[in-house]
Amino acid sequence: MIYLDNAATTAPDAEAVKAAMRFLGEEFYNPSALYRGSFEVHRKLEGARRALLSHIADAAKFGLVFTSCGSEADNQAIFSGARRGNFVTTEGEHAAVYRAAEELSRRGVEVRFAKLDRCGRVDTEDLLRLVDGQTSLVSVIHVNNETGAVNDVAAIAAAVKKKSPRALFHSDGVQAFGKIPFRLTADIDFYAVSAHKIGGVRGVGGLFYRKGAPLHPLIFGGGQEGGLRSGTENTFGIFQFEEAAKRKFAALSEDFARASRCRRILEEGLDKDLFAVLSPEDGSPYILSVSARGLRGEVLLHMLDDNGVLVGTGSACSSKNRYSRVILACGADEATADGVLRLSLSKATTEEECREAAAVVTRCARELRERMR
Amino acid sequence: MEKNKVVIVRYCEIHLKGKNRGYFERVFMNNMEKALHGIRHEIRRPSGRYLVENFDESRTDEIVERLRRVFGTHTLSVGYKVPAEMGAIWDAVLAVAPQSGTFKVQSNRADKHFPLHSMQLNAEVGGRLLAERPQLRVDVHAPQNTVNIDIREDGEALVFCDLVKGAGGMPVGTSGKGLLLLSGGIDSPVAGHMIAKRGMTISGLHFHSYPYTNMQAREKVEDLARILARYTGGLELYVVRVTHIQEAIHKHCPEEMMVTLLRRFMMRIAEHQAEACGAQCIITGESLGQVASQTIEGMTSSNAVVRTMPVLRPLVGFDKTEIVARAREIGTFETSILPYEDCCTVFLPKHPLIRPDLRKVELAESHLDIDALLEEAYASLETVSIR
Numbered sequence: 232m233i234y235l236d237n238a239a240t241t242a243p244d245a246e247a248v249k250a251a252m253r254f255l256g257e258e259f260y261n262p263s264a265l266y267r268g269s270f271e272v273h274r275k276l277e278g279a280r281r282a283l284l285s286h287i288a289d290a291a292k293f294g295l296v297f298t299s300c301g302s303e304a305d306n307q308a309i310f311s312g313a314r315r316g317n318f319v320t321t322e323g324e325h326a327a328v329y330r331a332a333e334e335l336s337r338r339g340v341e342v343r344f345a346k347l348d349r350c351g352r353v354d355t356e357d358l359l360r361l362v363d364g365q366t367s368l369v370s371v372i373h374v375n376n377e378t379g380a381v382n383d384v385a386a387i388a389a390a391v392k393k394k395s396p397r398a399l400f401h402s403d404g405v406q407a408f409g410k411i412p413f414r415l416t417a418d419i420d421f422y423a424v425s426a427h428k429i430g431g432v433r434g435v436g437g438l439f440y441r442k443g444a445p446l447h448p449l450i451f452g453g454g455q456e457g458g459l460r461s462g463t464e465n466t467f468g469i470f471q472f473e474e475a476a477k478r479k480f481a482a483l484s485e486d487f488a489r490a491s492r493c494r495r496i497l498e499e500g501l502d503k504d505l506f507a508v509l510s511p512e513d514g515s516p517y518i519l520s521v522s523a524r525g526l527r528g529e530v531l532l533h534m535l536d537d538n539g540v541l542v543g544t545g546s547a548c549s550s551k552n553r554y555s556r557v558i559l560a561c562g563a564d565e566a567t568a569d570g571v572l573r574l575s576l577s578k579a580t581t582e583e584e585c586r587e588a589a590a591v592v593t594r595c596a597r598e599l600r601e602r603m604r
Numbered sequence: 605m606e607k608n609k610v611v612i613v614r615y616c617e618i619h620l621k622g623k624n625r626g627y628f629e630r631v632f633m634n635n636m637e638k639a640l641h642g643i644r645h646e647i648r649r650p651s652g653r654y655l656v657e658n659f660d661e662s663r664t665d666e667i668v669e670r671l672r673r674v675f676g677t678h679t680l681s682v683g684y685k686v687p688a689e690m691g692a693i694w695d696a697v698l699a700v701a702p703q704s705g706t707f708k709v710q711s712n713r714a715d716k717h718f719p720l721h722s723m724q725l726n727a728e729v730g731g732r733l734l735a736e737r738p739q740l741r742v743d744v745h746a747p748q749n750t751v752n753i754d755i756r757e758d759g760e761a762l763v764f765c766d767l768v769k770g771a772g773g774m775p776v777g778t779s780g781k782g783l784l785l786l787s788g789g790i791d792s793p794v795a796g797h798m799i800a801k802r803g804m805t806i807s808g809l810h811f812h813s814y815p816y817t818n819m820q821a822r823e824k825v826e827d828l829a830r831i832l833a834r835y836t837g838g839l840e841l842y843v844v845r846v847t848h849i850q851e852a853i854h855k856h857c858p859e860e861m862m863v864t865l866l867r868r869f870m871m872r873i874a875e876h877q878a879e880a881c882g883a884q885c886i887i888t889g890e891s892l893g894q895v896a897s898q899t900i901e902g903m904t905s906s907n908a909v910v911r912t913m914p915v916l917r918p919l920v921g922f923d924k925t926e927i928v929a930r931a932r933e934i935g936t937f938e939t940s941i942l943p944y945e946d947c948c949t950v951f952l953p954k955h956p957l958i959r960p961d962l963r964k965v966e967l968a969e970s971h972l973d974i975d976a977l978l979e980e981a982y983a984s985l986e987t988v989s990i991r
Contacts, residue, residue, distance in 0.1 A: 530815045530816050532815075533818065537815070602851050603854070
């Protein structure tokens with residue numbers, strides 16, 4: 232079995248799971264309790280927070296709230312930041328931002344969407360044109376989860392602040408964190424991440440925030456996370472995330488180079504007559520999005536599944552929402568959008584797997600074209 | 605004072621069934637037992653109705669909900685069984701009677717030893733209720749609520765007020781067996797429900813076209829079967845793969861005949877499977893003129909391959925809005941509209957044939973190795989027991 236759907240989720244880092252197991256065992260305590268053992272867990276939790284912060288931010292200037300997932304982190308940033316005026320975002324956002332924007336619109340905040348280029352990068356000029364003195368929040372995805380296109384969020388944030396100093400800036404960094412070399416700058420107010428895209432377990436996400444940025448809780452209760460996110464902390468998940476991130480960041484540039492080689496092998500192994508590449512050359516090396524124009528991506532996905540290759544697709548085999556909103560926003564026609572396959576890698580993906588997968592993908596697409604002819 | 609909660613179930617047409625009555629009643633009883641599986645209870649049958657008792661009172665609503673779906677149920681009431689003496693009866697009346705609105709008391713005295721006549725009992729209880737609850741008014745002609753008191757011969761009395769409407773129809777299992785073509789759309793579950801309501805045992809047959817259809821679409825059909833099973837007391841769902849049939853039609857036959865020809869294959873497979881599982885008919889959710897394949901010519905074309913049994917189309921004269929209303933009522937609508945592709949839409953032609961000519965259809969089909977395609981489809985059969 233070759234797993235090429237790592238943008239959906241990665242296998243949990245087994246070493247990290249092992250290291251965190253003590254928080255399901257002898258150190259199961261609630262970190263908010265007052266006895267020695269629980270206080271120790273609390274101290275370790277704060278240590279994990281500092282360690283995660285240090286990977287991409289200056290801990291003196293940024294804080295980190297643990298959430299249950301990347302979507303929650305995005306929602307918290309958006310509903311904290313966009314309370315008035317208008318909210319400017321892009322047509323290339325993950326549903327966690329896009330659907331939150333729709334909800335904002337229902338609540339009376341004007342929502343503006345900036346256009347994308349053919350690869351899924353935001354058109355910065357268009358974005359800046361939409362920003363004005365009434366803009367309360369701008370949100371730009373860091374790495375597009377469907378095409379892998381990378382937005383230079385530091386530069387975009389600086390340009391936004393220059394045009395409208397009062398505007399806050401958020402970025403969904405779920406597909407970037409631990410994969411793309413990056414550090415938070417003073418222009419970025421919020422940055423959402425998720426554990427399970429880099430070997431963490433599902434159920435943990437985080438929102439980095441610039442100290443001083445207005446952040447409000449979505450969940451009220453016992454006042455955990457400095458009152459910003461109530462609910463007893465998922466200590467096992469958080470420590471496992473910290474451990475997985477530590478290992479991922481330590482090998483970031485090495486993994487980046489290997490993923491780049493793997494992606495090239497995949498790309499070169501696919502039949503050019505059958506597949507058009509949608510991902511940009513300089514995008515994230517972990518995502519290769521292609522379209523088998525005229526074939527249906529999901530049908531191909533099932534055939535690949537039967538042949539031991541697991542991939543993602545840009546479209547769902549349903550009459551509603553059949554085409555990916557993001558792929559269409561890149562200017563693709565429906566036949567292209569219908570045939571999208573997303574091959575996504577992790578640090579565990581090997582070159583040999585990519586060679587084999589490319590051959591299987593090509594073979595299945597040829598067979599399907601023959602069957603549909 | 606001892607006061608046991610009971611559910612009283614009255615049945616529909618079973619009393620019409622002369623000498624078979626015992627059989628119908630037994631099946632009905634069994635179906636009720638099945639519906640209450642997992643809930644502690646006892647069912648007794650004192651004259652002319654069923655009494656469910658000795659259950660956990662906190663689950664009363666669930667018991668009523670499950671029993672009202674059992675076909676054959678006319679009405680149900682939740683009430684109390686108490687010793688046939690004034691104090692206990694009054695206590696139960698207070699528990700079931702409304703707080704306001706209009707009411708009357710209706711007594712029935714099978715045990716003539718009870719000291720008050722029915723009329724006296726009505727007047728006595730009604731008078732006390734009026735004094736106790738000043739917002740109540742008596743209306744003997746069209747009351748909003750009727751407080752019923754049944755004095756039985758065994759020294760006990762039943763006191764109840766509200767009537768809940770049951771599903772009606774005949775007990776499932778008393779009218780043979782049918783095989784329902786279950787697509788995942790809105791119509792077929794409704795068709796199955798209607799036929800099951802007349803007492804027929806139902807099995808389901810679903811066609812999939814993996815890899816052109818996905819597992820979510822199949823799961824949706826299983827979910828629909830599960831909803832139907834609440835009425836029918838479980839059902840067998842057969843799943844058959846028609847991928848290669850669709851591909852063969854696509855390759856060898858005129859594009860516009862895809863649906864017409866596929867329907868004929870489905871009917872052949874249905875008849876084969878019906879015979880195999882002991883079903884005596886095929887049931888479809890077709891409604892005249894609803895889509896291109898459901899014209900009279902389309903039905904003629906698919907009907908022509910069924911040799912040995914009737915095809916029941918209970919929705920044939922229904923409008924879509926009527927079908928949707930029924931789907932909502934039986935609880936299948938929300939599941940039916942989930943947006944997964946069913947196998948009919950995969951190779952859907954742009955302009956399907958609306959009035960297929962049987963001879964031309966047969967001619968087009970002659971390009972296919974029908975027997976081999978059918979054998980392959982039969983071999984793909986999977987059975988899912990839905991409980």
